[in-house]
Amino acid sequence: xxxxxxxLKFEEESKPIDIKYYLIKYSRYWPIxxxxxxxxxxxxxxxxxxxxxxxxxxxxxxIKRNASPEVRILDRSNIFSEMNNxxxxxxxxxxxxxAAEALKNLHFDVSYFASTNIKEVExxxxxxxxxxxxxxxxxxxxxxxxxxxxxxxxxxLSREEKSIANYFSAxxxxxxxxxxxxxxxxxxxxxxxxxxxxxxxxxxxxxxxxKLSFVIHNPSALIDHYADAVSVRPQNNxxxxxxxxxxxxxxxxxRDYVNALMDAYIQYDLRExxxxxxxxxxxxxxQMFVVEDSxxxxxxxxxxxxxxxxxxxxESEFGGVLGKIHVLEGHxxxxxxxxxxxxxxxxxxxxxxxxxxxxxAPSMMGISDGLLNSMTQSLIxxxxxRRKLLSTVNENHPDIEKLNDQIERLKENIFENxxxxxxxxxxKKREAxxxxxxxxxxxxxxxxxxxxxxxxxxxxxLRENLYNYLLEKRAEAGIAKASNVPDNSVVDYAxxxxxxxxxxSQNYGMALGLGLFIxxxxxxxxxxxxxxxxxxVQLKNxxxxxxxxxxxxxxxxxxxxxxxxxxxxxxxxxxxxxxALFYIAxxxxxxxxxxxxxxxxxxxxxxxxxxxxxxxxxGKKTCVVGMDLRKPRIAQYVGISNKKGLSSYLVDKxxxxxxxxxxxxxxxYFVPSGPIPPNPAELLLKNKLxxxxxxxxxxxxxxxMDTPPLALVSETMDLLRFSDVNLYIVxxxxxxxxxxxxxxxxxxxxxxxxxxxxxxGLKAGGDVYDFGGYNYxxxxxxxxxxxxxxxxxxxxxxxxxxxxxxxxxxxxxLKG
Numbered sequence: 001x002x003x004x005x006x007x008l009k010f011e012e013e014s015k016p017i018d019i020k021y022y023l024i025k026y027s028r029y030w031p032i033x034x035x036x037x038x039x040x041x042x043x044x045x046x047x048x049x050x051x052x053x054x055x056x057x058x059x060x061x062x063i064k065r066n067a068s069p070e071v072r073i074l075d076r077s078n079i080f081s082e083m084n085n086x087x088x089x090x091x092x093x094x095x096x097x098x099a100a101e102a103l104k105n106l107h108f109d110v111s112y113f114a115s116t117n118i119k120e121v122e123x124x125x126x127x128x129x130x131x132x133x134x135x136x137x138x139x140x141x142x143x144x145x146x147x148x149x150x151x152x153x154x155x156x157l158s159r160e161e162k163s164i165a166n167y168f169s170a171x172x173x174x175x176x177x178x179x180x181x182x183x184x185x186x187x188x189x190x191x192x193x194x195x196x197x198x199x200x201x202x203x204x205x206x207x208x209x210x211k212l213s214f215v216i217h218n219p220s221a222l223i224d225h226y227a228d229a230v231s232v233r234p235q236n237n238x239x240x241x242x243x244x245x246x247x248x249x250x251x252x253x254x255r256d257y258v259n260a261l262m263d264a265y266i267q268y269d270l271r272e273x274x275x276x277x278x279x280x281x282x283x284x285x286x287q288m289f290v291v292e293d294s295x296x297x298x299x300x301x302x303x304x305x306x307x308x309x310x311x312x313x314x315e316s317e318f319g320g321v322l323g324k325i326h327v328l329e330g331h332x333x334x335x336x337x338x339x340x341x342x343x344x345x346x347x348x349x350x351x352x353x354x355x356x357x358x359x360x361a362p363s364m365m366g367i368s369d370g371l372l373n374s375m376t377q378s379l380i381x382x383x384x385x386r387r388k389l390l391s392t393v394n395e396n397h398p399d400i401e402k403l404n405d406q407i408e409r410l411k412e413n414i415f416e417n418x419x420x421x422x423x424x425x426x427x428k429k430r431e432a433x434x435x436x437x438x439x440x441x442x443x444x445x446x447x448x449x450x451x452x453x454x455x456x457x458x459x460x461x462l463r464e465n466l467y468n469y470l471l472e473k474r475a476e477a478g479i480a481k482a483s484n485v486p487d488n489s490v491v492d493y494a495x496x497x498x499x500x501x502x503x504x505s506q507n508y509g510m511a512l513g514l515g516l517f518i519x520x521x522x523x524x525x526x527x528x529x530x531x532x533x534x535x536x537v538q539l540k541n542x543x544x545x546x547x548x549x550x551x552x553x554x555x556x557x558x559x560x561x562x563x564x565x566x567x568x569x570x571x572x573x574x575x576x577x578x579x580a581l582f583y584i585a586x587x588x589x590x591x592x593x594x595x596x597x598x599x600x601x602x603x604x605x606x607x608x609x610x611x612x613x614x615x616x617x618x619g620k621k622t623c624v625v626g627m628d629l630r631k632p633r634i635a636q637y638v639g640i641s642n643k644k645g646l647s648s649y650l651v652d653k654x655x656x657x658x659x660x661x662x663x664x665x666x667x668x669y670f671v672p673s674g675p676i677p678p679n680p681a682e683l684l685l686k687n688k689l690x691x692x693x694x695x696x697x698x699x700x701x702x703x704x705m706d707t708p709p710l711a712l713v714s715e716t717m718d719l720l721r722f723s724d725v726n727l728y729i730v731x732x733x734x735x736x737x738x739x740x741x742x743x744x745x746x747x748x749x750x751x752x753x754x755x756x757x758x759x760x761g762l763k764a765g766g767d768v769y770d771f772g773g774y775n776y777x778x779x780x781x782x783x784x785x786x787x788x789x790x791x792x793x794x795x796x797x798x799x800x801x802x803x804x805x806x807x808x809x810x811x812x813x814l815k816g
Contacts, residue, residue: 021537026523037515044511048502052120054247055497057254061262063089063240064487086240088389088399090232093244093265099227101264106256108222109133115146115160115211123212124250128204129187131214137197141218142174147200148211150184155200157181157191160213226257241491251497258494266486272384273487280477288470295463301456328436330465335429337466338367342418342425345376349411372417379410531736539730539759542737544744548727548756549577551607553763559606559637562613563665574614577758581611584756585724590697593704594723598711598739602731603760605633608706611727616667620701623660623669625693627719628708629680632673638663645674649692650683656695669700680708681715693722711742726755732762 063086092098112127113120129147133139146160158181179193187202198216226246235241244262248254341362362373386403393400533539540547554561554570562571585591595608608624615622626634626646635642640661648654654674661670677683696703705723710716720726728743746752 025535026520029519029523032519033516036519037512040511040515040518041508044507048504048507050119051502052249053499054249054501055251055254056500057246057248057251057258057494057497058492059244059258059262059494060235060241060491061244061265062489062491063242064489086234086242088385089242089265091393092268092388093232093242093261094227094230096223096227098261098264098268099223099230101268102257102260103219103222103226105260105263108226108253108257109135109217109219111215111217113144113213113215115213120249122250122253124253127212127214128202128206128210129212129214130201130203131216132199132201133216134197135219137192138195139197139216140175140177140195141216141221143176144174144213144215145176145181146211146213149206149208151208153187153202154184155187156184230258230261244494247500248497254497255494259490262490262493266488266490269488270486272388281474284470284474284477288467288474291463291467291470295460295467298456298460298463301460325436325439326461326465328432328439329462332429332432332436333462333466334469335425335432337469339422339425339429341367342422346415346418349414369417369421372414372421375410375414375417379407379414382406382410531738532733533730533735533737533740533759534733536759536762538737539757543728543730543740543757544747545728545755545757548580548758549573550759550762551577551603551610553732553761559609560613560665562610562617563668566617571610571614574610577611578614578618580756581725584754588724590700591702592693592697592722592724593702594707594719594726595704595729596707596710596716596726597729597731598735598743599709600631600712602709602729602735604628604709604729605637605706607727607729607758607760608704609634609637612668612702612704613665615702615704616665619667621667621669621699622702622704623671623696623700624704624706625671625696626673627684627705629673629677629683629715630708630713632676634670634706635672638670638672640670640672642672642674645672646689646692647674647677647680647683649674650686650688651677656692660696671696681713681718684715685718690722711739720752724754726752728755728757729760730757731760734761 107130110131110133112123112129114123144160146158148156148158150156159176177193177196180191180196185191185200187200190197190199196216229246231245232242233245235243244258246254246258248257345362362369362376367373382403386400386407389397389399389403527534533542536547536550551573552570554568556565556568558564561568562574565571581591581593585593593611595604595611597604605626605628612622612624624634626632629647632642632645635645638661640663644654645659649656649659659671659674661672662668663670693703705719707716707719710728730740743752743755747755
């Protein structure tokens with residue numbers, strides 16, 4: 001007998017538990033994978049077909065930063081100067097005020113949609129019509145109105161017809177003005193009702209019967225939507241370029257808005273820069289209006305005096321003294337102008353507590369004090385930055401509070417500087433007035449007429465000099481305004497959009513992956529939860545006794561398969577087991593083979609009958625003894641009477657000759673189980689059974705004992721004493737792994753010996769893993785042989801019944 005330890009060792013070494021097992025196991029279901037993948041790709045295609053695309057539109061703008069001024073000892077205000085805050089610019093870009101400025105130049109208050117049953121298609125600039133809305137009139141907004149062309153220049157307004165696209169569309173679904181629908185109108189006609197007023201003009205050709213829809217949007221809602229929709233962020237961490245991004249369903253619409261928003265920001269920046277020049281011009285115009293009126297009055301008085309007193313040229317005689325007087329008076333007038341500006345600036349700063357963006361810069365008024373100019377310019381810059389920031393945040397924001405602190409410190413420095421400048425200017429004015437008084441006393445010596453004329457002339461020249469001075473400053477302010485250019489500039493205008501939703505390539509890849517992995521996951525879950533033995537690999541991992549051979553599944557309607565169909569493939573499997581049994585029990589003259597299993601239904605009787613048939617075909621006189629007294633099947637399978645059998649013999653109701661039946665097959669005999677006794681376990685313990693087996697051994701070459709299931713009844717353990725070789729039947733897709741725990745435990749504890757496993761009912765394909773036709777050199781692999789193209793006509797093929805599942809037949813057929 002072959003050493004069992006060697007067999008077990010060989011068993012452990014030859015287990016093919018590797019990746020090939022799983023590849024072959026699950027690749028057999030490739031038709032299911034193909035069907036699943038096709039379904040997933042179809043779903044992805046339909047999703048893309050009925051989903052509105054979204055595009056990302058980008059533009060970029062350069063924000064120029066002012067260079068940080070150096071800290072000067074005498075210019076303490078420079079310590080408060082800062083670079084432009086990029087975060088403030090980002091907040092301005094996303095403000096509703098700037099969105100309103102951008103939308104002023106765009107026709108976004110009406111959206112146009114093509115009439116389609118697939119998905120929403122917005123026409124935008126491709127619309128053949130244009131709706132001009134009168135926003136001074138009440139409008140019923142967000143209602144979807146359908147226009148149908150009925151004549152060349154006539155159309156009908158109606159509700160849009162419901163379609164599948166409406167359920168996936170983002171179009172507005174507000175109320176429709178019932179007073180204007182289901183009526184005919186002409187292009188250019190004003191369509192008016194208590195809730196609507198607009199006109200429609202045709203901008204492109206349309207054919208009779210064409211349809212499209214439009215929606216009138218609320219301007220405030222549009223501003224809120226686009227202010228929230230735009231995204232602004234620095235393009236990189238080291239530069240000052242901002243990237244403006246908008247997600248839109250129409251590339252052209254998103255492009256126009258991004259470009260309009262960048263242009264609106266540039267115009268906003270230019271308006272802020274021009275604000276100082278505009279305030280200066282306004283102040284100068286107000287002063288010139290007053291000075292011009294007094295100048296004309298003085299000019300009329302001088303001319304009238306000349307005519308009345310017949311004076312021709314007084315300047316030639318007293319020109320020297322008069323010229324000095326004019327110079328002093330002009331100087332005093334300039335000092336008074338400076339004092340007026342200082343007092344005006346001081347009053348302005350005292351009355352205004354937050355916004356100082358409208359301060360007139362000293363340099364614009366001809367005041368050349370560098371310190372005051374620097375501090376005032378810093379105050380204007382910080383105030384304008386504060387105004388920008390307030391368009392997006394509230395007063396309590398930390399940045400606002402920081403700017404407020406800077407403004408307060410600057411104001412204190414400016415007040416101190418103004419105090420010193422006022423004192424110095426008043427001192428200069430007093431000195432000039434003293435000198436002017438000396439010249440006046442000298443000029444008083446003139447005759448009365450000349451003196452009066454001189455006073456009138458002095459007043460005229462004073463007004464004239466002041467008027468010319470204001471004209472000069474006005475020209476300078478105008479030139480400064482005209483020379484202003486935006487600090488910021490557009491780097492790249494938005495031109496095209498990138499598709500971001502749906503991501504078709506990604507979705508198709510996901511569909512492909514899901515189509516493969518969903519069925520694979522279901523199969524893995526099924527196989528994980530399935531506790532039945534499905535193939536040789538699972539069997540070899542679950543059982544500790546050697547595997548003797550495999551027996552294929554037969555579609556033929558007989559249990560005497562080997563006897564009736566000796567050329568069938570399954571019959572060859574039994575011949576392989578026969579050869580193995582001859583080898584294992586070669587020293588035995590009469591080979592006693594016990595056949596058992598875990599539970600009922602695993603094919604013990606079927607295997608017993610066909611092993612006996614295979615033995616008889618080899619010329620061995622064989623007897624099958626039905627020892628399953630609880631559930632006898634042999635008599636039924638063979639077609640003989642079960643009235644007398646082994647149970648009858650054991651209770652002395654029949655002789656040996658009466659229960660041993662010869663069949664129509666040569667060398668094949670049967671002993672039926674007989675009637676079911678009340679005490680089968682005790683009956684099989686009788687010494688008479690041993691006597692009966694010994695008698696059979698003298699007469700037969702092979703005795704096959706069909707016994708009850710090992711895991712269900714106890715008598716099988718008692719019958720092991722009569723056997724030379726024990727066959728343990730495991731049936732594919734029937735025997736559960738937990739049923740094998742008992743035989744493993746018995747085998748490992750040496751409570752049983754000479755046990756070999758037979759894998760029964762093995763179907764080709766499906767969950768079967770094919771080894772390639774070996775089982776220790778004993779038996780053939782049925783599933784491998786059945787599909788092997790080299791078998792030729794050596795075996796009779798089993799017919800497949802029509803009731804077999806179509807998918808199983810398809811998989812088996814595709815597998816070859």
